Structures are given as C-alpha cells and as structure tokens.
Amino acid sequence: MEDLDARTAPPKGTVTQRVIDQIKAMIAEGLLGPGQRLPTERDLAAQLGVSRSSMREAVRALTFMGALESRHGSGVYVTQLAAGDLLESFGVVADLSRGPQLVELLEVRKVLESTTTALAAARIDAGQLAEVEQHLLAMESTDDTEEILAHDLAFHRAINYAAGNDTMAAVLDGLSSRTFRARVWRGYQEEGAIDRTRREHRRIHRALVARDPESARIAAAAHVGEVEQWLRERLAESQ
Amino acid sequence: MEDLDARTAPPKGTVTQRVIDQIKAMIAEGLLGPGQRLPTERDLAAQLGVSRSSMREAVRALTFMGALESRHGSGVYVTQLAAGDLLESFGVVADLSRGPQLVELLEVRKVLESTTTALAAARIDAGQLAEVEQHLLAMESTDDTEEILAHDLAFHRAINYAAGNDTMAAVLDGLSSRTFRARVWRGYQEEGAIDRTRREHRRIHRALVARDPESARIAAAAHVGEVEQWLRERLAESQ
DNA sequence: CCCGGTCATTGGTCTGATCACTCGCGCGGT
DNA sequence: ACCGCGCGAGTGATCAGACCAATGACCGGG
Incomplete structure (x- = not known):
C-alpha cells in the first residue's frame, strides 16, 4: 500500500513534520471536523506509511498545540478548535x-x-x-x-x-x-x-x-x- | 538513581507532559539559556527516568512550540527565545x-x-x-x-x-x-x-x-x- | 598548511512488546 | 424482561532496543 493521494507525494523535511502538516491539512480542509475521532494511532500510522513512533510525536505536537486531544483508552479527537483550545x-x-x-x-x-x-x-x-x-x-x-x-x-x-x-x-x-x-x-x-x-x-x-x-x-x-x-x-x- | 530535586517529586499527569513541564521550567528558571545545548536525548531521558520515546515526544512538542531546536547529528538547543521563535x-x-x-x-x-x-x-x-x-x-x-x-x-x-x-x-x-x-x-x-x-x-x-x-x-x-x-x-x- | 576521508556522536525512524485506561457486551440475578 | 456488574477487546501510554542519517572533529596524505 502506498500513496492514496497527492498529500503523501512530496517527501520533504522530516517524516514527523510531514505527518504533522498532513493532519493539520486534513483539519484545515474539513476532512476532520471538530469533535471527530481520528483512526487509531496504529491505523493512521499505517495509512500514512510511517511508524507509530513518528505518528505519536506528530499527535503529541498537535495535542500540545490544542488542535487534537487524546483520551487514554478511547481515541484521539479533534478539539472544538475554539479560540481557547x-x-x-x-x-x-x-x-x-x-x-x-x-x-x-x-x-x-x-x-x-x-x-x-x-x-x-x-x-x-x-x-x-x-x-x-x-x-x-x-x-x-x-x-x-x-x-x-x-x-x-x-x-x-x-x-x-x-x-x-x-x-x-x-x-x-x-x-x-x-x-x-x-x-x-x-x-x-x-x-x-x-x-x-x-x-x-x-x-x-x-x-x-x-x-x-x-x-x-x-x-x-x-x-x-x-x-x-x-x-x-x-x-x-x-x- | 532517583529524584535529584523537587522537580521530579510530583508524579502528576502523563510522563511526557511532566517532562515537557520540567524542561520548560528549566528554561524559565534560567538553568538553560538561549542557544545552549541540552544533554543528548539518551542522557536526558536517563536523568529524568523516562524512556527515550517519551523524551522525544516532549522535545518534539517544545520544538514545535519554538522553544527548542534540534539539529540532526549535532544536538538539541534552546532557541534564542525571541518573539519570532x-x-x-x-x-x-x-x-x-x-x-x-x-x-x-x-x-x-x-x-x-x-x-x-x-x-x-x-x-x-x-x-x-x-x-x-x-x-x-x-x-x-x-x-x-x-x-x-x-x-x-x-x-x-x-x-x-x-x-x-x-x-x-x-x-x-x-x-x-x-x-x-x-x-x-x-x-x-x-x-x-x-x-x-x-x-x-x-x-x-x-x-x-x-x-x-x-x-x-x-x-x-x-x-x-x-x-x-x-x-x-x-x-x-x-x- | 590545507584538503579529504574516516568515524564516533547524536538526532531520526522503525519495530514490537507491555502496561493502563475505556467502554460495550454479555452473563447472571431479580 | 430488566438491571447491574464484571470481564475482555480495543486503544492510547510507555518502554526497550535496533538501525539509519547527518554532523563535526580528528587524522593522515598531499
């Protein structure tokens, strides 16, 4: 399994940074709406063709930034993207x-x-x-x-x-x-x-x-x- | 080797979040100045008693935030902490x-x-x-x-x-x-x-x-x- | 003295296992 | 039939160890 679309095409910068940008883009383009749950870290890592470590670093960065929120045992969710978040x-x-x-x-x-x-x-x-x-x-x-x-x-x-x-x-x-x-x-x-x-x-x-x-x-x-x-x-x- | 000081005392929240706060605190208190290089990820992880994965997630988050900057093959450095960073x-x-x-x-x-x-x-x-x-x-x-x-x-x-x-x-x-x-x-x-x-x-x-x-x-x-x-x-x- | 290669160091990535927390399914009692 | 409770699958959190890739200092040859 390789590229599903053009998003994975340009292999620029570090892997993790690319994943961060991809997830960010998915949110910005509305593919991921506020409150929506993301695929599991394992699945998402496989989909984007990266290891789970890299995926986790990306998720952690976006969580820290307030765009994502991960609930232990439940899943990773997009925040409401409110100003406060x-x-x-x-x-x-x-x-x-x-x-x-x-x-x-x-x-x-x-x-x-x-x-x-x-x-x-x-x-x-x-x-x-x-x-x-x-x-x-x-x-x-x-x-x-x-x-x-x-x-x-x-x-x-x-x-x-x-x-x-x-x-x-x-x-x-x-x-x-x-x-x-x-x-x-x-x-x-x-x-x-x-x-x-x-x-x-x-x-x-x-x-x-x-x-x-x-x-x-x-x-x-x-x-x-x-x-x-x-x-x-x-x-x-x-x- | 266990707690070196009071910073590691309160085991609150997730491990990674604690590490993030600790590094942030070190910078805020001036223990780590702008441009200064941090210990290697391996050493720092050992010092704080966490795995390298967790340490990396913490570093990644602070890098994303602009407080740290990691140079492949060289080390992790504190940024100038300028407004732009x-x-x-x-x-x-x-x-x-x-x-x-x-x-x-x-x-x-x-x-x-x-x-x-x-x-x-x-x-x-x-x-x-x-x-x-x-x-x-x-x-x-x-x-x-x-x-x-x-x-x-x-x-x-x-x-x-x-x-x-x-x-x-x-x-x-x-x-x-x-x-x-x-x-x-x-x-x-x-x-x-x-x-x-x-x-x-x-x-x-x-x-x-x-x-x-x-x-x-x-x-x-x-x-x-x-x-x-x-x-x-x-x-x-x-x- | 300068140049180029070599290699130890260090961040970047991957793999796989284990722990901890959630939530829903189904069992058993009422 | 309904309710409550426990258990187990699913999922994130953490750990451990290996290998890849970029850097920079050291060293030998020109």
Missing part, C-alpha cells in the same frame, strides 16, 4: 519571555485590553457586570497577595470575555498566565502598588457602569501602562 | 480557524496593526520607508495575484517591524500566515477589491511619509476593517 499554548510564550520581551508583551496587552475594556463598556450585561463587581470587592476585602492576584486575573478576564471577542480574550488569557503575572507582580506589589491598583480597578469599573467606552479604554490603558512603565524602569536599573 | 506556531491558529473566528482574528489584527502602523509613522527610518515603498510599487506594477499577495504581506510586515515592537510584529506575522491570507484573499480579490486595496495602501504610505500617526492608525484600521466587513457579510450570506 488553540491559544492555550500561547501562555508558554509569556512564561518563557524575559527582559525587554516582557515589556513588549505588556504593550500588546495594553493595546488589546484597552480595546476589550472599551467594548465591554458598551456591551456588558448585568450578570457579567455583577461578576466583575464581585471580584472587585473581593480584591478590596483582603490583603492576601495570592487571593488578590487571583481576583485581579478574574476581574480582567470577566471584562475581556464580556467584550464579545473570544479570540481576543483568549490571547489576553495567555498574556496573563499565572506564572507571568506572578513574576511581574511579585516585585510590583512590594512597592506599595496595591492601593494604586485598586484605585485603577475602581476607575475601570466606574467606566463600565457608566457605559463609557472611551473612559474605559483610557482607564485600562493607564492601568496596564503603569505596570509596563514600572517594568521598563526596573529593566533600566538592572542594566 | 515562540510565535511562529501562532500561525497554526489562523490556519485552523474558520467562520466567525476568522472575523475575530481580523479584529485582533485590526487593533494591533492600527497600533503598529501608527507607531511606524513616528519611528520609521529612511531605509525602512524605502522598503515599504518598494513593495507598494511592486504591488501596483503587476496583475499577478500571487505576486500581489506576496508584496502585500511584505508591505505590512515591513511596517509592523518598523514600529519597534518585535513581539507585536511576530503576532501579526502569525495572523497573516500565507494560507490564512490566501484563503480570505482569494474571495476578496475576485470582487474587484484590488484597486481599493491599492488605494488604501497608498493612503497608509502617505501617512507614513507625512509622519502622521493618527492618519496612519485610521488608514490601517480602515484597511483591515474593509476585509473584516467583507468577510462578515460573506459569512452572513452563507448561513
């Missing part, structure tokens, strides 16, 4: 970035979060607003930094998703991965920035309540900008 | 997204590219501007769609990197992956949108020459917005 691995970028790149990531966050916050001011509904308020209150009624951090994340997360663009929200989730925020925040808070942060959060919340997109945009940009500026200065010092 | 895989997201998600991705691009274009208007130097002009001229002196597409990509790419934030530019590279643009553009051009695109590009270029960030921002937003709007309408029709 595919962008989960985006957090790794934030975790592995350092120095000037962290500043650049904060700039990206500043731009995107300004937008989501402005959109949220126009679109947020009562239930979502209540959730935002809940995290705001929780953040002001404790001094436990871990708890504050958790509610800080949830506060922005709720706003981001209220903006209606799940893809943008998923990217922001990645930019605010737990380890990323923890690394930056650790130092930021030590300089008594907690009160300022609370004030900025209240300002963002006020803009949401007032349904004022422009104020919301400015408040969010200023909020992220404060952290960005602090990080920028810390980098300049350490040099 | 880590965000290359971001293009997969664009390739696998469909329907409403494409619109959301274009919204993200609209927001980010508005920013980079505005920044470029303030920061671009003579050499970079010349490159932008070159692609603009090339785009206007041919009717070959493939060539136009290539110069279109290069046009925006040059502007994005001229803005100075490589991370943001790398994200935009991912959002403009060849297959993504080709899929959307194919239909877009067929409606005689080429002339309009050229006009919009000229407008962006004019704003750059005039060092006018606000005009540049608006021109870029309008440019991407046109495509976004077209895609939105096409989706509404097909439903």
Whole structure:
C-alpha cells in the first residue's frame, strides 16, 4: 500500500513534520471536523506509511498545540478548535519571555485590553457586570497577595470575555498566565502598588457602569501602562 | 538513581507532559539559556527516568512550540527565545480557524496593526520607508495575484517591524500566515477589491511619509476593517 | 598548511512488546 | 424482561532496543 493521494507525494523535511502538516491539512480542509475521532494511532500510522513512533510525536505536537486531544483508552479527537483550545499554548510564550520581551508583551496587552475594556463598556450585561463587581470587592476585602492576584486575573478576564471577542480574550488569557503575572507582580506589589491598583480597578469599573467606552479604554490603558512603565524602569536599573 | 530535586517529586499527569513541564521550567528558571545545548536525548531521558520515546515526544512538542531546536547529528538547543521563535506556531491558529473566528482574528489584527502602523509613522527610518515603498510599487506594477499577495504581506510586515515592537510584529506575522491570507484573499480579490486595496495602501504610505500617526492608525484600521466587513457579510450570506 | 576521508556522536525512524485506561457486551440475578 | 456488574477487546501510554542519517572533529596524505 502506498500513496492514496497527492498529500503523501512530496517527501520533504522530516517524516514527523510531514505527518504533522498532513493532519493539520486534513483539519484545515474539513476532512476532520471538530469533535471527530481520528483512526487509531496504529491505523493512521499505517495509512500514512510511517511508524507509530513518528505518528505519536506528530499527535503529541498537535495535542500540545490544542488542535487534537487524546483520551487514554478511547481515541484521539479533534478539539472544538475554539479560540481557547488553540491559544492555550500561547501562555508558554509569556512564561518563557524575559527582559525587554516582557515589556513588549505588556504593550500588546495594553493595546488589546484597552480595546476589550472599551467594548465591554458598551456591551456588558448585568450578570457579567455583577461578576466583575464581585471580584472587585473581593480584591478590596483582603490583603492576601495570592487571593488578590487571583481576583485581579478574574476581574480582567470577566471584562475581556464580556467584550464579545473570544479570540481576543483568549490571547489576553495567555498574556496573563499565572506564572507571568506572578513574576511581574511579585516585585510590583512590594512597592506599595496595591492601593494604586485598586484605585485603577475602581476607575475601570466606574467606566463600565457608566457605559463609557472611551473612559474605559483610557482607564485600562493607564492601568496596564503603569505596570509596563514600572517594568521598563526596573529593566533600566538592572542594566 | 532517583529524584535529584523537587522537580521530579510530583508524579502528576502523563510522563511526557511532566517532562515537557520540567524542561520548560528549566528554561524559565534560567538553568538553560538561549542557544545552549541540552544533554543528548539518551542522557536526558536517563536523568529524568523516562524512556527515550517519551523524551522525544516532549522535545518534539517544545520544538514545535519554538522553544527548542534540534539539529540532526549535532544536538538539541534552546532557541534564542525571541518573539519570532515562540510565535511562529501562532500561525497554526489562523490556519485552523474558520467562520466567525476568522472575523475575530481580523479584529485582533485590526487593533494591533492600527497600533503598529501608527507607531511606524513616528519611528520609521529612511531605509525602512524605502522598503515599504518598494513593495507598494511592486504591488501596483503587476496583475499577478500571487505576486500581489506576496508584496502585500511584505508591505505590512515591513511596517509592523518598523514600529519597534518585535513581539507585536511576530503576532501579526502569525495572523497573516500565507494560507490564512490566501484563503480570505482569494474571495476578496475576485470582487474587484484590488484597486481599493491599492488605494488604501497608498493612503497608509502617505501617512507614513507625512509622519502622521493618527492618519496612519485610521488608514490601517480602515484597511483591515474593509476585509473584516467583507468577510462578515460573506459569512452572513452563507448561513 | 590545507584538503579529504574516516568515524564516533547524536538526532531520526522503525519495530514490537507491555502496561493502563475505556467502554460495550454479555452473563447472571431479580 | 430488566438491571447491574464484571470481564475482555480495543486503544492510547510507555518502554526497550535496533538501525539509519547527518554532523563535526580528528587524522593522515598531499
């Protein structure tokens, strides 16, 4: 048994990479839909004429990327290909970035979060607003930094998703991965920035309540900008 | 030989996933610096007490993600961890997204590219501007769609990197992956949108020459917005 | 001193076996 | 006839070992 069609024709690069591209292509072309189950690793390996090892490496890579999901004892499935699935691995970028790149990531966050916050001011509904308020209150009624951090994340997360663009929200989730925020925040808070942060959060919340997109945009940009500026200065010092 | 330190202590999840996390942690904590070479797969597998297969799957996943790079016959190395390395895989997201998600991705691009274009208007130097002009001229002196597409990509790419934030530019590279643009553009051009695109590009270029960030921002937003709007309408029709 | 080949090292691939988890089939009790 | 439970086939997860292929340093000849 050899080539079934043109997909196996060009023997370029490594075997595993080729398999990755083939599976990716099958998904992109709709031959494999969201939620659908793939043939068994053994069958698929035989079909594409590669060993099971190579097939497994390909599946593992695509799983890591969020395109596939393998359930032990059941089979390999295509994910829903939702923004959250595919962008989960985006957090790794934030975790592995350092120095000037962290500043650049904060700039990206500043731009995107300004937008989501402005959109949220126009679109947020009562239930979502209540959730935002809940995290705001929780953040002001404790001094436990871990708890504050958790509610800080949830506060922005709720706003981001209220903006209606799940893809943008998923990217922001990645930019605010737990380890990323923890690394930056650790130092930021030590300089008594907690009160300022609370004030900025209240300002963002006020803009949401007032349904004022422009104020919301400015408040969010200023909020992220404060952290960005602090990080920028810390980098300049350490040099 | 067993646990060398606390990293191997928690036997959670699958073996491969644990190895992935361990290597990631080693990089994040600076035990492995950019460009540094890792022990051989065989040694590393023995050190962590896993089979070479599992180790290879882990390495493959991190390679796919852009954190590692393995050179046949030489060894496995940590990449420079630059924005381009880590965000290359971001293009997969664009390739696998469909329907409403494409619109959301274009919204993200609209927001980010508005920013980079505005920044470029303030920061671009003579050499970079010349490159932008070159692609603009090339785009206007041919009717070959493939060539136009290539110069279109290069046009925006040059502007994005001229803005100075490589991370943001790398994200935009991912959002403009060849297959993504080709899929959307194919239909877009067929409606005689080429002339309009050229006009919009000229407008962006004019704003750059005039060092006018606000005009540049608006021109870029309008440019991407046109495509976004077209895609939105096409989706509404097909439903 | 330079060039070319040689060979140990190392990633790439394949094979086959075994373990661990799922799920459905069928047996047995009610 | 129905329900519950156990068992076994199917499938992914892991391991072990072998061989192939690319690399790069070392060494001998020119």
